[in-house]
Amino acid sequence: MIKRISNPLLIFSLLLFLLSACAVKKMVKQAEQFEAAGMFGEAAELYYEALQKKPDKAELKIALKRNGQVYYEEQVAETRSSYNRQEYKETVYLYIQANQRIEKYQRQGVSIKTDPAMDRYFSDAKNYYLDQRYNSGLKLLGDEEFGEAKRIFTEISEIDANYKDTRNYLNQASFEPLYRQGNQHFQDGRYMDAYRQWENIFAQDKSYKDTRTRMEQALSERYKEGSLLLMHESFNDAATALGDVYQANPNFKDVKVLYTEARNEPVYRQAMVDLDKGRCRTAYFDFSRIIEDAVVYKKSKTLREQALKCAEYPVAVYSRPINHYTADALQFENTLIGSLVDQQNIFLKVFNLSTINSRMESSLVNSAGKMDSRLLQLLYDENGIKAVLYLDYDNYEKKSGELQKESKTGYERVVTKNDLGETKIYDRQVKYNEYSQENRIALSVAYKLVSTTTGEILLSNTYSDSRKDQISYATYGGNKDQLYPATFNRGVWNIDEQGYRRLQSLLREETQIKSLAQLQKYLFEELTNKIAVDINQFNPER
């Protein structure tokens, strides 16, 4: 049977079941020992634990009832004894413990027969004990010992929640220290700390003294602090103060407006300065921040439009032709313009120089690669172009490889089994073809972003890259799976079993090579994207 148990989960479950059953058995055994030794309380607890694990076991219920009852009688005797010694606190707590036990057992379906005398002892002892504790609590309240008073009234409340005026005094003992701490904070000018103390009380008892009014007063003072700071243009501190009030009550007076002002006014002012000094892009971003935060704040929307207009950055793209590949240069330029537009830079406006001024194309850059500053200025004056993105190509290489074909000798192997189970192999010499081809393209491009007003080279870099694709494959007209390569040695063709896997791989290879046009597209996209990212990240105001 053991041999058949191979599932680890089943083994684990079985062990768990045995462990549980064994634990209950051990508990019962120990409980029996306790019972024999007259330790009925301990025995009852163990039976109770066992019953929790095996709630349907009738003998456990009986044992719990038997021991629980005997232990209860012992507790009755102990309670009586403490009552007679006039140790009322002990009487009260013995009664409570006994009752808790009874209730606990009751939840497991085991009822213990109670002694009415217990209620009498408890009732009497409770009166004595609580009266004494109540008076102590009152005295402590009078002496403003709130912590100790709270402890006492909490204890009374746990024993008898309706005892005299305990609820009120417990509230007083709990809340008065907070209330006073609030007063002290208020006096020290820590209005929000005061607010929080009173709020804490208010959350628990809405009618405690004048906490609601005081909360308003604390907010009012903090609001005033914030307003004064705002007037003195201490925007950060004002934002902190007004933010405190706003968090506590967003509808407090006009705190929302003032808090918005405290947060946004310094940004607004800085944006105005930036706009004035031509740092339009920075101003645009700041106005955007304000609009995002406040939606409407002063003239932010109009000024942002103004900043955007001013921050626009028209760039004319111009590239030198590539010898023998004029169309390719044009292709690269167009791809670059596409990449620049894809950046979605709201400031960047891209133009093709030939579209703006076709005459200028031939004369903007001399043979030494130097730009004509007069023409640059003209571009700015007549077309508003702020910079020319000039591209210069080098090492352009395009190579379209021929498809190489080689006829090869191989063997087609046929394996058969006869009726006797014997295996027979037939190798038939055959011909198959192997092909190879490679396409390659490479380019190095240097770019310069040149200011039309100053002729300054604002940004420059060179990127080089290449793309190639090559194919190698084999074709065979027969059964490809049975095809083996062959080696020629000393005038004899032999089957090459070791080369089988390589040949099978070649037979499954791709037979279509990527065209040069495809490779060019990938290469141009790669290179233009790098340049576009550079231009996008370029901030003319830095």
Added chain:
Amino acid sequence: MKHFIFLFLMIFLISCSSSRKLSYKQQMEGAPAWVKQSPNASAYYHGVGMASKVMSPTDYRELARQNALSELASAISVNISSSSVLNQFEFDDNFSEYFRDNIKLSTEQFLEGYELVESWENEQQYWVYYQLSKSKFEAIKQARIDKAVNVSKADFEKARDFEKVANFQESMRFYIKALEGIKDFLADDITTEVDGTKQSYTSLLIAEMLKMPGNLEIVMQGEKPRYTRGLGHENENLVLKVLYKGQEAVKGVNVNAEFSYAPGKSVQQSSDANGLIRVRLENIDTRKKEEYVKARANIDKLIRESTNDPVIRRLVESITFPEYVFPVEIVSPKWYVETVEKNLGTSLSSKIMERTFRTLLASDGFELVKSKDAADYILLCESDTQNGNEVNGKYIARLDAQIRLMNQQSQVVYTKPVSDISGLGSSFQAAGEDAFQSLESKIRISIYPAMYKSLFK
């Protein structure tokens, strides 16, 4: 792995198996009849006791003997006589039970004349059987009662003598001693000759003792006292006098005094040679016009000194002494409030500070008067605002104030300068009014409570 599991299961099965036990019937084989059933011979009280040899291997014989004697004592029924102590005091069920338990315990302690009948044991248990002749028990008990009454009567006479000379303390002490003398027979009807006639001794003793508290009286010396609310009463005393039968001053009586205006606080004092008690007053901080001091004799100490017996203590502690209530008149100080409140140099038409102080004082139960001469305290406040800045149509005003409190003798008892309170508004005047609102908050939250505390807490 599979072998391991098999081994594991075997260990479980072995460890979970239980051992065999001897049945109860087998254990009790050969036990005599008195073990199986309680003996029943009417001329005797019987006691059978058992102890486990396993549980008490060294002292099981003594334990069994104690159990047997306890059962024997239980068999002696406790009849509480109609003239017993229990029927004269008004006790609840808890005490009645306690009383019975103690009589049983006392019976057990003084058990004499019992004899061992037989013992039996097996491997686990030891059993013993005692008996006591009922007639023998009664004779022994009567001898003990006679002896106890003789001693008690001597103390009873002393108690009477001290009572005649109004010595409450000593009289009470000897009544307690007399009661203690017969403590083992409190459930019995003891008849003996007192004052030349045969009468129930316990009833007489208790009746005379219970008369004592009613004769003790606490009176106040002089007229209804009048106190002014506030601090400064720490050295003042309320003088009470303890009298016996309304005439004789009683010394040494402990009196417990409580104050209606200081819940939970109490003072204990003993009467001096002239029966006087000087109760030191607590701080009087109350809005009421009349409060009271409650006084009651407390003989706990006397009881502790007079007896160690818990039953007698509980009996005597249950004697209630009358409570005397002495009203005291509380006079609240009269206040005069005068404020000068200006906003930018112009007097306010509605005085904020004055209104605030008046509201707070009235809510604390103080009387406000219109004349300085009639006042116990004179509160003077001066305040004015000044222009601050103006920014974007918002105006700031600054407020300074001076608050001074003087007593009748013009002595300054509290002062508070308030400065640099800012107000905001759409004009300097509105800003000044706003600053006054802030001042009002400060008065409510910090200034007034501090001033109040300095005088009354």
